[in-house]
Amino acid sequence: MDSHQPINNGFTFPKLPSSSIASRLEKNSDPSLGIFGSSPSNGALSPSVPPPPSHPRKKYIIGVCAMDDKARSKPMRNILDRLLTHGPFEAIIFGDKCILDEDVKAWPACDFFISFFSKGFPLRKAIEYVKLRTPFCVNEVDMQTVLWDRRLVLEILDQIGVQTPRRLVMDRDGGPTLDSRVLQKLKLRGVTAVEQRPVPEFKIIDQDTIQIGDQIITKPFVEKPVSGEDHNIHIYYHSSTGGGARRLFRKVANKSSEHDPDLNMPRTDGSYIYEEFMHMDNAEDIKVYTIGDQFVHAETRKSPVVDGHVRRNTDGKEIRYVAQLTPEEKKMAAGICKVFGQRVCGFDLLRVGGKSYVIDVNGWSFVKGNNYYYNNCASILQDVFLRNARQRKLSEVVFPKELSAENSWRLKAFVSVFRHADRTPKQKMKFTFSSAPFRELLNGGGEEVIIRQARDLKLVSAAAEQAMDEELEDSSKLQLLKNILDKKSNLPGTKVQVKPTITKDEHGNSKSVKLQIIVKWGGEVCGFQAQNMIEDLDERLYNLQRVHN
Template sequence: MSEHSPYQPFSIGGSKGLTHKLTLGVCCMQTKATSNPMQSLLRRLDASGAFDIIIFDEKMILEQDVSEWPIVQCYVSFHSKGFPLYKSLEYVKMRHPVEINKVEDQLKLRNRLTVYETLKSHDIPCPDFMAIDHLDYGDHQFVEADDYIIYDGRKLKKPFVEKPLDGDDHNIWIYYPTNVGGGCKKLFRKIGDKSSEFDSKQSRIRKDKKYLYEPFLPTGGMDVKVYMVGEMYSHAEARKAPTVDGKVMRNKNGKEIRYPITLSEVEKACGALIVQAFGQFVTGFDVLRTTGRSIVCDVNGWSFVKGNQRYYDDCAILVQKFFLDRFHITFTMPIPALKNEERMSEPINRTTPEVDEADEENFQHDKLRAVMIIMRHGDRKPKEKHKFKSSH
């Protein structure tokens, strides 16, 4: 790590034959920079010998002028709570580093209405929605009844979902019709083992600010989270939806249980379009699988799979290639495999359902990455010819 960083999780190795290393700046909040997923990526990039990694000090980010920030060639920067995104954008415009996730495009992710409009403009399936400013209806007509709302002639029946426009506000409410008892399911960021609670007395919508309204889509109690690294690499996991009972399912290590799943070709195509539309090479998004369709209901920006070592290996190779390609370096060195003790320095949590100890020995350490088949049709068309021997 560079002297600019107050954290020293590892040291820079040899140059592996490069004429010089690329300076790679990581500009984000301290909790994100020192998290296990980020450190897993940085360890692998460091092992390649291609980068001089500089983690920007959080105090410097918050208090110093961007002209005093280190000058880097490669730039990893993403928003989280408390991060000065506009300040990071000012740095980009001043220094013009190569961005793996474009900072200016991250402004789109802060507003759910902008996210949906971007999805629609790129023909990515998203929920039907309407945005209502309850503080200023203007010339718009709004009506609320027990089982529906009407806005400018558009009628939305319960159950429907109410989302704040602010992407950082996770207080999402779902309203139910009177024929199933009414009430409201209130979703929020996980608190302990809770992710939602039901309020039987809440039937009227909130009217304190701007909200998005969309139909509640049945998903069989499952949420799908997709992680993209570039347009062609995806990893997907399913978890119990918070709308089921609000209880977070955890494994024996206390981590939320998620199950790796296979994406459809349509979902993979959506992932590639999202990477393009939002300018985010490393990103994640949420999918609702409902009635034979896949609907994108949120785009998260910088997102990592947790505890998956194979994903970190793949991600590091693709991130390295991204930066080397931008500097027209025509060769890409492989990320050296980390030693077993380095791999085990972080707890590895199973992302598949728990199994009995008796079944553990049946698991193989090797992982099937792909199946390649070379085949020809079993039935051959008879050839209209005769074979015979001749001495002439």
């Protein structure tokens, strides 16, 4: 089976009373189970799938309740495609319109429920739906609220014997809150969660040391917001190594962090976790992906704390390498899946001096662009679904007509309109520098400078070359800036904006200057459009000449 073949059958979308047509795709797959492709012989599990029971209902329904950008992503489509091709399944994509606007009573019914939180997703509505329809959940929906709070995650990891970095917690919000049902589940799994917490005293002992309550931690340490959805993490360095901090954030283009030499004071406007900074082996962290306790996959990547530059291959994807986990790490992965109730789950692992530490649990995570992972994920989920179908006798369950897949619109055709672009795409890149060759571009001023002329753009290229020769800035960024300017400076749409940010000391004197260099290019007329424009001009001039004659 070609894993790159797009899914064009087997999906249904709920019909909404006051929305545009939602779509349903019908798939005529064989209800008998297929056999997945053979797996590499590296010891990973390739589960056998028992044959399905005979039943009056030909297909079981898999409901995918997640935001559209996740539910329709390539990894999800690859896994669903395999499930629909090799098993007696039909998939319903709920869609953003249904999830956000419709009451859960109007959501379509399903046998198996794939639902996970991402930005903008109404998790409380999904929890209400599970209580109402009681489908089999791949990942426990209510337990995903635990992942919203890093304090709870780390405390639970400690209680199940998973190593985490030493940390102090500054609670300014009174502590996390959980539903009673979630607390009961955690208790049954041998875990207790403390909700109400007093606000401890916070002291800054000196420029490198803070005290929370009666405990002390010294730089370098990592400052994390307690919210699992807040990725603005700071790493503060000891003054003996130059001080300052590195700001971590979600990847933007090729950046995942940046160094700020003037950031030395911890934040005091919320609740934070202060972790001991760990110097990981090979400057790499490990992303671990699980499918229950039966399959685990791990990949290494360059840690964002190194220089913040994301290494990508020629296809634009972040460079990662498959890693082999130790038996102890595999045991940790299985324990994390069970205690958090998340079959398909990802977490971050650090190896330091022969020991392994978990620093975060992310919930639903996919391996991207890996057919071996897709095959195993679909195979394991198929096995789980069919086993559950027999236990619950789902073949005898008939959904109400108004909640069934048959009460949906059917997609008959796709209509696409292609148009040749008039101009090349406009593009831009941003760089941040502070060295003297770039400060000279301001000509002694403190205002933004815009450079458009080709001869002036060469000055920016020369500044990049000088900074590279003197090793004043990141050479990879300088080379990228120079390459862009050397190739695009003669084109009319190219320009450079130099935006200074001046930091002043307590006396009002300039302390440091940080420059943001923004390069913009593109927008040139395409050859095809240029020909059309010439022909149009020729026709207009001809008609004008006829009028005058």
